[in-house]
Each structure stands twice: as structure tokens, then as C-alpha cells.
Amino acid sequence: MAKTIIIEAHGGPEVLTLVDRPVGDPGPGEIRIRHKAIGLNFIDCYQRSGLYPMQMPAALGREAAGIVEAVGEGVTHLKVGDRAAYAAAVSGAYCEARVMPAAQVCPLPEGISFEEGAAMMLKGMTVEYLFHRTTPLKAGDTVLFHAAAGGVGLIACQWARSEGIHLIATAGSAAKCALALENGAEQAINYATEDFPKRVMELTGGKGVDVVMDSVGATTWQGSLDSLRPLGMMISFGSASGPVPAFSLAALAGKSLKVTRPTLFTHIGPHEACQAIARHLFDKVLSGDVRIHIDQRFPLAEVRAAHEALEARKTTGSTILTV
Known part of the structure; x- marks a missing residue:
């Protein structure tokens, strides 16, 4: 028993x-x-x-x-x-x-x-497939990673640092942002107090990021799309705030964005x-x-x-x- x-x-x-x-x-x-x-x-x-x-x-x-x-x-x-x-x-x-x-x-x-x-x-095998099996990533690329002070996020911050990938973290408090920075994030955005897509554009000189890795879901979906550069990749791998709402593929056309919903x-x-x-x-x-x-x-x-x-x-x- x-x-x-x-x-x-x-x-x-x-x-x-x-x-x-x-x-x-x-x-x-x-x-x-x-x-x-x-x-x-x-x-x-x-x-x-x-x-x-x-x-x-x-x-x-x-x-x-x-x-x-x-x-x-x-x-x-x-x-x-x-x-x-x-x-x-x-x-x-x-x-x-x-x-x-x-x-x-x-x-x-x-x-x-x-x-x-x-x-x-x-959590760790999730990070491995996100960085190595979902879309090509190389040193110098920029990733926006939501919920970066959680179990997956802290591994992702360190993983990115070890491979020369620029990681912009988001988290829901100043303390959590500080934790992400301590673990390898290059910048951190408190999405409880900041407009994170606007801040991403400031940090990237208006270009946007190459990839968004988003396990939050409903509340970050549109902001994640807005944070991407043209031809960028949106990886939606979780729904902590609820499932992503239905959307039109035409919404991706303006910047020719790519979207995937993988699972471990x-x-x-x-x-x-x-x-x-x-x-x-x-x-x-x-x-x-x-x-x-x-x-x-x-x-x-x-x-x-x-x-x-x-x-x-x-x-x-x-x-x-x-x-």
C-alpha cells in the first residue's frame, strides 16, 4: 500500500x-x-x-x-x-x-x-525543448520570458546566460524581478506596474524580440504578440492565467509572425x-x-x-x- x-x-x-x-x-x-x-x-x-x-x-x-x-x-x-x-x-x-x-x-x-x-x-526538460527543439536559437538572440521567477523561469534565465542568449524577464513583483536578474536575465519588467510591450520596445530599440516564451496565457497573449519583431516566433506553452482566447490568423499578418503551442x-x-x-x-x-x-x-x-x-x-x- x-x-x-x-x-x-x-x-x-x-x-x-x-x-x-x-x-x-x-x-x-x-x-x-x-x-x-x-x-x-x-x-x-x-x-x-x-x-x-x-x-x-x-x-x-x-x-x-x-x-x-x-x-x-x-x-x-x-x-x-x-x-x-x-x-x-x-x-x-x-x-x-x-x-x-x-x-x-x-x-x-x-x-x-x-x-x-x-x-x-x-521544468528543466521544458526549458531544454524551448531553447533547442522549438525554433532555432543562437547566441545573441533575444527572448522575452514570462513568469521568469517561477521554476521553469529561473532555469530558463540561467540556461539563456550559459548560451549567450539575451533574456528579458517578466514577473509580478519587484522581488521576483530581482530574482530573475540574479539568475541571468539581462533585463526584468514588472508587469504588475509596467506596460511590458512598451518596455520591451524601449529595451530593444524599437525592434522587438526574436522569440516570446509564454506560459501565462490569456493575460499576456496580445502583449506578447506586440513584443515580437517581424518574423518573430511566439511560443505559448502554458495557461496559468487561463487559456489563450480565440484569434484570427490575420492578426499575425502585419509582422508575418509565427505561433506554436508545444507540450513537453x-x-x-x-x-x-x-x-x-x-x-x-x-x-x-x-x-x-x-x-x-x-x-x-x-x-x-x-x-x-x-x-x-x-x-x-x-x-x-x-x-x-x-x-
Whole structure:
């Protein structure tokens, strides 16, 4: 048996319930992993609320790290006793232990702690695909990155600095802007007090940025488009403020803009791609180019408070659940 957080209906944090569930043994292509730490992400809130509907009852959580306890037939990249971490397409990480598909579980290097592993996989692999697999980026390019003081954002600030990419950060307070600057952003805009598209144009001499990376969604959508240079790329990869409203393709024509809506789980679906993205992330962390900020920790049983803090924008860096 393993303590597990489930929901039986979509709703607010109050629907999160702690139960005991049987774990079982892995089948072909599966492993059983006992968690040491679990990551918290906005996608968990989207699933809980119903923005991303799930069949009930549902277990939440996409990211964790721990020890492999059992390995099913056909699994060759992991063995019993291995340290491992994952961001997985199959939810269910909010638990002490689980059986899950092995393809997206990655061996965790000794130089990276379980807490770091749980805090970095979904967020760090997101940054890897944004910078290396979505649109060509090179040293000297300029990126506008929203919510830059969050878990994904702080990794992105450091990643950009390590590759000579100019990153303009946005965040919702002066303190969060300062945190983004400390982690490698070259400029920071407080979008709670400033007109961020206007400020972007001032910072870029009226040219606009090459790429916008936007996980906020509804409230930043139009301003993001306005911040792009001609032929610029808009990457909308999240909806923290709500989904992007419907728009006409003609709205892109004035500057011949490009728009994409990628997801991590498409990129890491193939086993080899997942492992390669994870290795690139691990190399960034082990080299010291990227440091994982874990700014909040909640016991698994206090997951409701963790969701409340995340949705209220009271967090910085990464948040983990401890078991």
C-alpha cells in the first residue's frame, strides 16, 4: 500500500484527498519506484480544476524522483536499486510509490539530489525543448520570458546566460524581478506596474524580440504578440492565467509572425528523445550552469496548501512535496 493523493471530482484544492492504494508489481515495460520527493507543477492544477479533464477517480502529479524497487520484462535502462527521476505523460506522482511505464524514467546522476531531481525534470526538460527543439536559437538572440521567477523561469534565465542568449524577464513583483536578474536575465519588467510591450520596445530599440516564451496565457497573449519583431516566433506553452482566447490568423499578418503551442510530453514521448533531453539537462546542472531553486517544501499530506500557494502566485522557483 502507498499513501496517494487522488481526486474524485474536478474543483479547487479541497478536492485533493489522501488515501491508501495498493501498488502492485510492474508488468512488461514498467517499473515500481519508491519516491523520495515529488514535483509540483501548474499542469497539476489544470488537471485538478478540469481545464485538462481527467477520468475519475484520478491520481495527480507528473514529476518525482526516488529508488527503483522492481523492473518489468523488457526494461533495460534501469535496474533495481537505481536512483531515478522522471516527468511522465501518465499522472500519478503524488504518492509514496507507484508502478508506471519505464520509458520516461531516467537514471539520476549521483551528483544530483532526489529533491533536485523531483524539482527539475518537468521544468528543466521544458526549458531544454524551448531553447533547442522549438525554433532555432543562437547566441545573441533575444527572448522575452514570462513568469521568469517561477521554476521553469529561473532555469530558463540561467540556461539563456550559459548560451549567450539575451533574456528579458517578466514577473509580478519587484522581488521576483530581482530574482530573475540574479539568475541571468539581462533585463526584468514588472508587469504588475509596467506596460511590458512598451518596455520591451524601449529595451530593444524599437525592434522587438526574436522569440516570446509564454506560459501565462490569456493575460499576456496580445502583449506578447506586440513584443515580437517581424518574423518573430511566439511560443505559448502554458495557461496559468487561463487559456489563450480565440484569434484570427490575420492578426499575425502585419509582422508575418509565427505561433506554436508545444507540450513537453510530445517531445519526450519517444524513449530515446526523453533520455537525450534529460541528459542535456543533467549536464547543465552538473556543470554548474543551472542551479535548481527549491523555495517551497510541503509534506505530501499538505498538498492542498501547496496548490493554494502555487495558484495564488505566492511561490518562487520550484515547489516539492516530501514523503
